[in-house]
Amino acid sequence: MKQLQRVLFVMLSCFILSAIALVPSSWSAQPQQKNLILATTTSTQDSGLLDVLIPIFEKQTGYFVKTISVGSGQAMKMGEKGEADVLLVHSPEAEKAFMGQGFGVNRKLVMHNDFLLLGPANDPAKIRGSKSAAEALKKIAQSGSLFLSRGDNSGTHAKEKGLWKVAGIAPEGQKWFQETGLGMGETLNVAAEKHGYLIADRGTYLALNKKRHLGLEILVSGEPKLLNIYHVIEVNPAKWPKVNTPGAKAFSDFMVSAPTQTLISHFGTKEFGSPLFFPDAGKPE
Amino acid sequence: MNQSANVLELQDLTVSRGGVRILEIPSFALRENEFVSLIGPNGAGKSTLLLAIMGLIQSESGSVWHRGVEIQSDASRLAFRRKIAMVLQEPLLFDSTVYENVASGLKIRGVGRAETRDRVLHYLERFKLSDLARRSARKLSGGEARRVSLARAFAVEPEIIFFDEPFANLDAPTRQSLTEDMDRIIRDQGIAAILVTHDQSEALRLSSRVVVLNGGKVVQDGSPAAVMNAPVNEFVANFVGMETILEGVVLSNLELQMAVRVGEHEIDAIGSPLQGEAVYCCIRPENVTVSLRDPAHTTSARNVFPARIVEIASLGPFLRLRLDCGFPLTSFVTRESFATLGLSQGTRVYASFKATSVHPIGKRGG
Amino acid sequence: MDLILEGLVKAFQLLASLDPEVLGIAMLSLKVSGLATLVSLVIGIGCGTLIALTRFPGKKVLVSLVNTGMGLPPVVVGLFVSILLWRNGPLGFMELLYTPAAIIIAQSVIATPIVMGITIAAMQQLPASLRLQILALGATRTQLVWMLIKEARLPLMAGVMAGFGGVISEVGASIMVGGNVKGYTRVLTTATVMETGRGNFDIAIALSLILLLFCFVINYILTHIQQRERPR
DSSP: HHHHHHHHHHHHHHHHHHHHHTHHHHHHHSOOOEEEEEEEEHOOOOOOOHHHHHHHHHHHHOOOOEEEEOOOHHHHHHHHTHHHHHHHOOHHHHHHHHHHTTTTEEEEEEEEEEEEEEEEOOTTOOOOEEETTHHHHHHHHTTOOOOEESSSHHHHHHHHHHHHHTOOOOOOOOOEEEEOHHHHOHHHHHHHHHEEEEEEHHHHHHHHHHHHOOOOOEEEEEOOGGGGEEEEEEEOOOTTTTTTTHHHHHHHHHSSSHHHHHHHHHTTTHHSSSSOOOOOTTTTO | OOOOEOOOOOOEEEEEEETEEEEEEEEEETTOEEEEEEEOOTTSSSSHHHHHHHSSSSSSEEEEETTTTTTTTTHHHHHHHEEEEEESSOOOOOOOOOHHHHHHHHHTTTOHHHHHHHHHHHHHHHHTTTTTTSSSSGGGOOHHHHHHHHHHHTTTSSSSEEEEEETTSSSSHHHHHHHHHHHHHHHHOOEEEEESSSOOOHHHHHSSSEEEEEEEEEEEEEEEHHHHHOOOSHHHHHHHOOOEEEEEEEEETTTTTTEETTTTTEEEEEEEOTTOEEEEEOOOOOGGGSSSOOTTOOOSEEEEEEEEEEEEEEEEEEEEEEESSSSEEEEEEEEEHHHHHTTTOOEEEEEEOGGGEEEEEOOOOO | OOHHHHHHHHHHHHHHHHHHHHHHHHHHHHHHHHHHHHHHHHHHHHHHHHHHHHTTTTTTHHHHHHHHHHHHHHHHHHHHHHHHHHHSSTTGOOOTSSHHHHHHHHHHHHHHHHHHHHHHHHHHHSHHHHHHHHHHHHHHHOOOOHHHHHHHHHHHHHHHHHHHHHHOOOHHHHHHTTTTTTTTTTOOOHHHHHHHHHHHHHHHHHHHHHHEEEEEEEHHHHHHTTSSOOOO
């Protein structure tokens, strides 16, 4: 028995020693927390906007931003658990619940873009020109045409679920309704491959369509219900004292500051002819 | 007999495995320059004995003494091992060059580069490996590998060397030449040795003393002739095959035709040992013919001796006759012949055997 | 089809022009997986040798555990390591989550059982009489262990290569504990997943080609090792 204990002890100490040897890189973090964990959505990340904004923020403030892009749902869960410092999400219903439960403070409006209802050019469900997204969804359900959903509790998914509710349809479990559980870009690819309908944000669609022609067309757009609104939320330090509060505040202020808002308004114009996002800081909800 | 120092002594050495005692040696001594052959059937405990001496297996009780000092602690065991060498049945070479292999024992002992080089090259040459120094050990033939393992053992210039059936899987010529090389070095350097072997002619050629082991106990311990000729019991007798082994001196050798003086008599043999050499003459019982009348005129056999039947034993289809011709001689006869000749103990007969039936073996200077 | 061709062409262009971001990702992959392999080498060979050469009660159970560890799904490792490293988790105070160190830790956990398991097998395959012969040559325990390791160096190296191959192509744990942060914890595998999701097939293919190259080199070395004969 003694031998076994010796062996296990040696193994454990080797492991701990190696782990400790790797720590110095993090120990060198300044007493004032330098690391800022930003939880955001894949669509925000995929649009490339953050690749422009984050470096500027880091240079100005000296913070090191770790952008963790997951679905809105998971981002907010991270906020709930205190594993993120600040959130940049676009799922208003869920956000309100988040704020209501006291997990976040200082929810500020940042920008918006819109969602599109896309589909194959031949439009089998004949939704082109529908007056509302809900109406189009009803037609899709009735014709049993293939519809792709992200199904991952992301902001897009939440928006989509809301629209199905308005249309009065419960698509889950139906044969024509497929959930990919993937990010926006990938779901767009799947829809393109399978010639299905889906709801996607304009930013991701434009960016992806430029790289490879998807063969999907914008069939319904412009409706107020299709607006995609982004907020920045600081995680409540009262619940989680380890949160980097000054960092979160700095980022939040940065996102609504005038120069940033200007940057946002210009983002994408060169490439796509029209901006991908519309700055909204300071406007009423 | 000269009073040589005891290089190695064992007292009350016992080894058990799984509750069964597999080795029991009340006492054993190895003298300076002595060459002992350890023979016995499989499972007799020969390898166990070597491993126990080296402390490579746990002994239940007993002590091992080296030059009068008991080997007790790990430190003394290590020191002891560094004064001896052991060659196992498989060459067990390391995955590097021949040079590296031969140098390994020296490296372990921390011998300096220059001296290592000298010794390694010396022993490479003695074992005819000089050309192979840079060869990878993976690419050697069976005989070459064996020579490397021998060179590795001798390179550390041990006081005692242990062999555990080192030539088991080699063909006769390779065996022959290796044994000769080995023998020469051992004699030149005055190394004491214990050789575990199945091959009795090897035991005879090389050793001055034969120890027979059975069931973990020493059954007989004596000169080769004594063990072969005067086996102490049925077991030893059966084990050594009861060949007649006669000590003698070569009187003459003319183109392989030898005359050997054995005691008062002269025996004709065929072989290579030269005039003046001490030899053992080995004669298989099957080749000794027994007759009532002097067959000198009827047989082509050159060796004819009057003899008296001393002992008769039954061996299945044969009967074994122990004869006294002035020297001991053993013969097998069929039951038929025995009955036909009407033989019995004490009968005077003539024993004859051909010169070609006598196998002379060069005897190690005793 | 032309999508793939287009991607391939752009990929080669990216590689030929030594695109800094792509190269940066490749270097990070090598560094992270390299360090993880180094850790697994020390622990794996050290403990593996100890386990193989010692007799103790429960040895069979321990060896079975190690062998099971060889087949641990990397995502499971990622999940447990991230739980440990969460801010509010037991090791949260070390602030290791979403750092390269976290990936190194997770990959070490993945690779160590592989190296250890192969070490144990390799050491146990050495002839038992070899140990006796080495001791008979007068070796101390340390010398014995060192010489045995040298004898088994080829299969041990194969084990290390296997460990490296396993972690450099691992993606689940790396995403979970690393966070795929640009220029910081983005490695070949996580970047490939992300770029594919974005539809940037050219970059994704370029990254995949580099990863394939690494895998090929590893395999080539492994094959070379396996083809050698053993000494007598």
